[in-house]
Amino acid sequence: MISLRDVSLVYPNGTRALDSIDLEIGKGSFVFLVGHSGTGKSSLMRLLYREQLPTRGEVTVDGTRVDKLRRSKVALLRRNVGVVFQDFKLLSDKTVWENVAFALQVTGARTKDVMRQVPRVLDLVGLSHKSRMFPSELSGGEQQRTAIARALVNNPKILLCDEPTGNLDPANTNDVMDLLHRINLKGTTVVIATHNALVVDRMRRRVIRLEDGKIVADEERGYYLSNPEPSSTALPSAQSA
Amino acid sequence: MDWGRLQFFFSEVWRNFTRNLIMQVTAIGTVTVTIVLLGAFLFTRATIGAIGDDVLKKIEISVFLRDNVSSADARKLVAQIARDKRVKGVSYVPKSLGLQQMRDRLRGQIDTSLLTSNPLPDALRVQVVDPSEVMSVASSVRKRPGVATVEYAADAVQKLLRISDVLGRIGLGIVGLLVFTAAIIISNTIRLTVFARRREIAIMQLVGASGSYIRLPFIFEGFLDGLLGSALALALLEVARLELLPKLTVALPFVPMHAAGHDQVSFALELLGVGAAVGIVASWVSVGRYLHA
Numbered sequence: 001m002i003s004l005r006d007v008s009l010v011y012p013n014g015t016r017a018l019d020s021i022d023l024e025i026g027k028g029s030f031v032f033l034v035g036h037s038g039t040g041k042s043s044l045m046r047l048l049y050r051e052q053l054p055t056r057g058e059v060t061v062d063g064t065r066v067d068k069l070r071r072s073k074v075a076l077l078r079r080n081v082g083v084v085f086q087d088f089k090l091l092s093d094k095t096v097w098e099n100v101a102f103a104l105q106v107t108g109a110r111t112k113d114v115m116r117q118v119p120r121v122l123d124l125v126g127l128s129h130k131s132r133m134f135p136s137e138l139s140g141g142e143q144q145r146t147a148i149a150r151a152l153v154n155n156p157k158i159l160l161c162d163e164p165t166g167n168l169d170p171a172n173t174n175d176v177m178d179l180l181h182r183i184n185l186k187g188t189t190v191v192i193a194t195h196n197a198l199v200v201d202r203m204r205r206r207v208i209r210l211e212d213g214k215i216v217a218d219e220e221r222g223y224y225l226s227n228p229e230p231s232s233t234a235l236p237s238a239q240s241a
Numbered sequence: 242m243d244w245g246r247l248q249f250f251f252s253e254v255w256r257n258f259t260r261n262l263i264m265q266v267t268a269i270g271t272v273t274v275t276i277v278l279l280g281a282f283l284f285t286r287a288t289i290g291a292i293g294d295d296v297l298k299k300i301e302i303s304v305f306l307r308d309n310v311s312s313a314d315a316r317k318l319v320a321q322i323a324r325d326k327r328v329k330g331v332s333y334v335p336k337s338l339g340l341q342q343m344r345d346r347l348r349g350q351i352d353t354s355l356l357t358s359n360p361l362p363d364a365l366r367v368q369v370v371d372p373s374e375v376m377s378v379a380s381s382v383r384k385r386p387g388v389a390t391v392e393y394a395a396d397a398v399q400k401l402l403r404i405s406d407v408l409g410r411i412g413l414g415i416v417g418l419l420v421f422t423a424a425i426i427i428s429n430t431i432r433l434t435v436f437a438r439r440r441e442i443a444i445m446q447l448v449g450a451s452g453s454y455i456r457l458p459f460i461f462e463g464f465l466d467g468l469l470g471s472a473l474a475l476a477l478l479e480v481a482r483l484e485l486l487p488k489l490t491v492a493l494p495f496v497p498m499h500a501a502g503h504d505q506v507s508f509a510l511e512l513l514g515v516g517a518a519v520g521i522v523a524s525w526v527s528v529g530r531y532l533h534a
Contacts, residue, residue: 049447072452079449089444106450111245154449 007057041193082151086166141172197224272470467520
């Protein structure tokens with residue numbers, strides 16, 4: 001589903017964000033990208049939805065060479081890749097329903113598809129009863145669930161989440177992670193960039209660790225740290241993934 | 242037809258349009274001023290052109306006869322002049338016909354019923370084959386017996402056409418500058434709207450909206466600026482036509498102003514088209530620059 005071959009990214013100011021990355025992520029996977037701030041997690045994510053082009057190497061997403069993609073085709077790629085951010089990126093003057101519908105409407109979807117899809121994803125994220133509320137009337141977790149609903153409404157094959165729980169308290173964090181887990185169970189490939197050790201250790205899924213733009217560890221059912229202290233995985237409301 | 246999609250599109254346009262109302266008013270006002278001046282310029286140019294055409298078409302020598310020339314002598318004179326190869330045609334206009342023609346021309350503008358006698362002399366109208374021979378034909382006609390005066394307007398026509406040409410160039414330059422100014426202002430208005438909506442645009446791009454879908458509401462906004470501005474200008478021009486034109490016709494009864502406003506519908510459509518085109522081009526450039534930045 002996602003393939004990176006010898007990918008490097010150097011910003012114009014000379015900063016080397018990614019260095020010779022080789023990575024394969026299969027269909028239906030649930031993957032954590034971990035590492036400290038500035039290790040290249042977000043840069044790697046941006047390559048996947050073609051917000052950024054690599055300086056070198058091949059980036060393939062769902063069979064499409066993203067690094068070779070013409071500008072006019074980027075929109076089609078993004079309908080297949082949902083993206084969720086730490087700061088939600090919701091439109092404050094639109095309701096929950098309108099925020100989610102917006103993602104369909106701006107891609108030229110038919111009204112009957114909007115009327116069918118929006119209630120479906122709002123039901124999935126558990127916000128049907130708050131569809132008429134504005135973002136400012138929601139908790140952080142609810143806002144993030146709205147953002148996830150918007151990312152999912154086009155039925156993407158891949159969901160990219162860049163620090164999705166960065167602004168959330170532990171209870172909301174658990175809600176959002178449970179939701180992402182359920183979405184993954186429906187077959188969507190989920191890639192989460194995070195430096196939240198509790199989340200990673202609780203889920204016990206594939207963990208790819210980045211340091212200075214390089215992959216330094218790639219473990220199935222991994223922990224945030226390669227050799228965690230027993231105390232670091234003692235979590236509240238731990239749930240097996 | 243998917244009314245929901247149409248409704249969404251127009252709600253986006255309305256949202257853009259009402260976001261920077263002061264800038265929109267400025268843009269519309271600039272288009273209005275530009276189109277009013279363009280309309281006034283085109284009207285003036287058409288009027289001057291019509292005067293020139295009118296005079297050129299009728300380039301002729303007016304031969305006024307002495308009072309003592311009889312109708313039979315006048316007709317003989319016509320036959321003599323008509324034999325000249327430089328002459329295309331000669332017509333005899335008795336003073337009674339001359340008065341009638343003047344009355345017809347000035348009907349509704351000047352009350353000719355106040356005339357108690359006919360002040361006009363009998364006249365001949367001589368058309369020449371080549372306007373450059375007007376002078377030589379006129380001097381040979383002037384020598385014939387019974388001829389009082391000979392008049393022709395060749396010099397005046399040449400001057401008029403030269404003035405019309407110069408005025409046309411100056412006017413076109415001014416209108417060009419105004420169109421450019423209107424385009425810059427519309428472009429800046431759209432840029433402000435784009436800037437105010439940069440978050441929405443970023444989300445649109447993120448969820449896979451095509452470039453043309455993002456662009457279209459902004460281009461429609463520019464189109465609206467241009468269209469509303471030119472519609473307002475047309476309203477002002479129409480008021481001017483209704484209020485000023487009758488007064489001008491009375492003040493300048495010999496100027497054929499009706500010719501300038503001959504096809505008012507196509508004239509109005511052209512002005513609307515210019516306004517709309519300026520709006521579309523300006524917004525297209527503005528949004529295109531932002532999206533490619």
